Amino acid sequence: AQSVTQPDIHITVSEGASLELRCNYSYGATPYLFWYVQSPGQGLQLLLKYFSGDTLVQGIKGFEAEFKRSQSSFNLRKPSVHWSDAAEYFCAVGPSGTYKYIFGTGTRLKVLA
């Protein structure tokens, strides 16, 4: 079955530190991969997406993610976190051939001043 796993429910980092949020997927075909960010009480905003080509993709707000097919991973990174990055982050896969996007359960990021 198709699935997305975000193993870290909560992550706390200090402002200015680097960040990596993990995402693993299980998908039969070539995946379409996304990272979304959700600020409290808001909808989801697309950070970046991977469809094909270069496996390192750049997104908004200084985020990047790397697709590693051999590890079935699509981890999100940022070299220096800002206090405004505190939010919940969702990895998603699909909907190649179907209409369904499959979301992970999210990672809540806390940033210490």
Next chain:
Amino acid sequence: DVKVTQSSRYLVKRTGEKVLLECVQDMDHENMFWYRQDPGLGLRLIYFSYDVKMKEKGDIPEGYSVSREKKERFSLILESASTNQTSMYLCASSQTVNTEAFFGQGTRLTVV
């Protein structure tokens, strides 16, 4: 920019009431979705629509129905609200199957 607008940010309804959540997108997208978001469970798909008057059940359709009479509008209906439907509801749209989804700001529904 794509804009997906949900009619209410917050709603409080009584048990047994009929609830209508409306969603409008302004980019002529083919596909529209309703998700429910609960802590620790992520986003769960309730229903989606790939064309006007077309709909498909998602993973948790029980207790919900939908309507898509016009391409830009997708409504979620709770015929008889129950307390276990207290949740954040998110509407989304996408152009085709292989593109990203765009989300509305969400509706926080509380059923008392």
